[in-house]
Amino acid sequence: MKNLFQWISDHSVLMIILVLALIPFILPYEALATQMIIWGLLTLGYNILYGYTGLLSFGHAAYFGLGAYATGIVLIRTNCSLLAGIGAGVLVSCIGATVIGFFCLRRRGIYFALLTMAFAQMLYFTASIWESLTGGEPGLRNIPRPPLEIPGLVSINIYKPLRFYFFVWACVVVSLLILNRILESPFGKVLQGIRENEKRAKALGYNTNRIKWLSFILSGAFSGLAGALHTLYIHFVGLEQLYWETSGKILLMTLLGGPGTFFGPFIGAGVFLYLEDMISGFTRYWMIVLGPIFILCVLFFPQGIWGKVRDLADKNRGIPLERG
Amino acid sequence: MFGIPLNMLIFQLFTGLVLGMIFVLLAIGLSLIFGLLTVVNFAHGAFYMWGAYVALLCMGYFGNFWVGLIVVPLVTGAVGMAIEYLLVRRLYGLNPDYPLLLTFGISLTMIEATRILFGTTGHPFDAPAMLQHSVNFFNLFSFPLYRIFVIFVTAVIIFSLWLLLEKTNVGLIIRGGTRDSEMVRVLGIDISKIWLMVFGIGTGLAGLAGILAAPMRGVYPEMGIAMLVECFVVTVIGGMGSLKGAVVSGLLLGQVVSLTSLFMPEMSNIVIFIAMAVVLLIKPSGLFGISGLLE
Numbered sequence: 001m002k003n004l005f006q007w008i009s010d011h012s013v014l015m016i017i018l019v020l021a022l023i024p025f026i027l028p029y030e031a032l033a034t035q036m037i038i039w040g041l042l043t044l045g046y047n048i049l050y051g052y053t054g055l056l057s058f059g060h061a062a063y064f065g066l067g068a069y070a071t072g073i074v075l076i077r078t079n080c081s082l083l084a085g086i087g088a089g090v091l092v093s094c095i096g097a098t099v100i101g102f103f104c105l106r107r108r109g110i111y112f113a114l115l116t117m118a119f120a121q122m123l124y125f126t127a128s129i130w131e132s133l134t135g136g137e138p139g140l141r142n143i144p145r146p147p148l149e150i151p152g153l154v155s156i157n158i159y160k161p162l163r164f165y166f167f168v169w170a171c172v173v174v175s176l177l178i179l180n181r182i183l184e185s186p187f188g189k190v191l192q193g194i195r196e197n198e199k200r201a202k203a204l205g206y207n208t209n210r211i212k213w214l215s216f217i218l219s220g221a222f223s224g225l226a227g228a229l230h231t232l233y234i235h236f237v238g239l240e241q242l243y244w245e246t247s248g249k250i251l252l253m254t255l256l257g258g259p260g261t262f263f264g265p266f267i268g269a270g271v272f273l274y275l276e277d278m279i280s281g282f283t284r285y286w287m288i289v290l291g292p293i294f295i296l297c298v299l300f301f302p303q304g305i306w307g308k309v310r311d312l313a314d315k316n317r318g319i320p321l322e323r324g
Numbered sequence: 325m326f327g328i329p330l331n332m333l334i335f336q337l338f339t340g341l342v343l344g345m346i347f348v349l350l351a352i353g354l355s356l357i358f359g360l361l362t363v364v365n366f367a368h369g370a371f372y373m374w375g376a377y378v379a380l381l382c383m384g385y386f387g388n389f390w391v392g393l394i395v396v397p398l399v400t401g402a403v404g405m406a407i408e409y410l411l412v413r414r415l416y417g418l419n420p421d422y423p424l425l426l427t428f429g430i431s432l433t434m435i436e437a438t439r440i441l442f443g444t445t446g447h448p449f450d451a452p453a454m455l456q457h458s459v460n461f462f463n464l465f466s467f468p469l470y471r472i473f474v475i476f477v478t479a480v481i482i483f484s485l486w487l488l489l490e491k492t493n494v495g496l497i498i499r500g501g502t503r504d505s506e507m508v509r510v511l512g513i514d515i516s517k518i519w520l521m522v523f524g525i526g527t528g529l530a531g532l533a534g535i536l537a538a539p540m541r542g543v544y545p546e547m548g549i550a551m552l553v554e555c556f557v558v559t560v561i562g563g564m565g566s567l568k569g570a571v572v573s574g575l576l577l578g579q580v581v582s583l584t585s586l587f588m589p590e591m592s593n594i595v596i597f598i599a600m601a602v603v604l605l606i607k608p609s610g611l612f613g614i615s616g617l618l619e
Binding site for chain 1: 358364411414415420421422424425426428429430432433434435436437439440549550553556557559560564590593594597600601604605608
């Protein structure tokens with residue numbers, strides 16, 4: 001048992017890639033698996049900021065929505081390829097995160113959380129009044145679905161459930177490899193250092209503000225990628241993607257899975273969406289079940305599902321629990 | 325001015341004052357709770373919404389707005405105290421993010437419970453009959469009597485709060501606790517009772533704001549959300565933990581929103597965020613903020 005846990009932790013990227021490759025065959029339908037992996041990617045992006053850097057953002061719907069809208073708009077207005085559309089989504093999210101991050105990071109702690117939320121609301125209202133661009137309340141419809149093509153070589157129609165799932169899976173694999181590289185780098189260690197004690201990181205000579213800003217942008221970029229993929233998946237962008245409830249959902253998934261853990265985001269997104277799917281079979285008011293779950297999570301196990309598993313495993317091995 | 329008749333401008337200034345007063349009622353509660361308990365009460369908007377719904381129930385049972393005006397703050401205050409005692413209290417002394425997350429969960433639950441009990445659509449809410457007509461000022465413009473009543477009630481509340489905080493022993497303890505709660509405890513004062521009371525006062529005020537706003541802004545489950553975000557902006561601009569800041573920036577933002585909706589209606593939802601960005605650039609700790617508090 002101990003060795004198994006150690007082995008899983010040591011090969012975390014490989015484990016996630018393998019498990020994610022299996023879930024469309026385990027779950028009752030592929031749509032749920034696709035939802036899980038897209039939201040997992042979004043939560044993964046969020047986890048960089050909250051889990052690893054310790055910055056509580058309440059407005060991550062902004063970057064998810066920016067990526068989704070940018071991809072949708074670019075695909076409708078220009079005749080560009082699939083990858084260019086996704087690239088546009090990521091780029092716009094990056095720019096959005098750069099600007100918003102600049103303002104939000106002028107304050108710390110609680111104020112930071114409130115500022116991120118205020119900026120997300122600002123984007124939400126902007127999208128709702130800028131109808132010529134975003135389609136306003138009814139949302140952005142009839143988004144074309146270009147095939148995945150390498151010019152002169154192949155052109156694949158990826159819009160069949162299982163194919164699309166594995167297209168997203170490939171994007172997630174690339175993201176995971178990049179993220180793993182970043183988190184294992186000295187830069188990644190400084191991020192976690194800032195989470196544990198920002199003053200000390202500063203005293204060691206790190207420009208913590210710039211590092212936090214980079215973390216914010218990085219987190220926005222991954223969230224934007226998730227938004228772009230979401231647009232391709234449902235070929236529609238709705239205003240609710242920018243709404244505060246989306247930000248809350250991302251936060252809930254992160255807490256559920258375990259903030260600051262490598263597996264947490266996908267576990268959180270998976271459990272959340274599975275619960276949502278199950279509960280909404282009984283009642284459309286599924287938040288009445290989720291709200292209390294959220295409260296209990298905060299009160300009794302803020303380290304999340306994977307954090308709990310890790311703590312138990314650490315206890316078995318006699319490692320003190322304070323480890324990050 | 326800009327081709328807009330003077331009477332419309334004055335009317336809009338009054339409307340801004342009413343909106344500002346609602347902002348102030350909510351922001352004072354947020355600010356008090358934050359200053360003393362260092363809890364950002366994310367459920368504040370939900371208490372505001374419950375205030376309106378409890379008022380709706382009172383109208384149903386008693387057919388009387390005035391009973392509601394007394395009952396609502398008592399009910400939302402009591403619910404707030406119960407939540408503080410049973411849930412929020414467990415998290416004191418931990419990372420300040422946790423109470424924020426907790427009250428966010430409470431807010432989700434409260435909103436969803438309201439949707440289940442009262443439906444997802446809005447309910448009409450009439451101002452009391454004796455306040456339904458308008459008052460004419462110098463034949464220049466007329467203003468609904470109910471809104472003047474709201475200004476009056478809020479002014480009385482703000483004044484009594486000021487008396488409570490500045491002129492009583494309890495107020496002294498609250499102010500002391502905001503600066504250094506450990507020191508207050510060392511002096512032999514059971515500050516947990518004060519925490520309970522302040523949470524109750526804050527949520528009670530939120531409920532009161534809810535019933536006062538109901539005839540003007542309608543009653544629906546999500547009514548507290550936009551309001552909460554706006555009040556966060558008010559407290560960030562005014563400086564959290566500062567009463568003066570809450571009052572000044574609440575009134576200021578009321579005018580900003582109301583004047584924008586006169587000159588550029590489509591910008592009215594966005595302008596407060598621009599104001600916030602500007603203030604943060606010039607003075608990061610807010611207008612009256614204690615810099616460094618919980619940062």
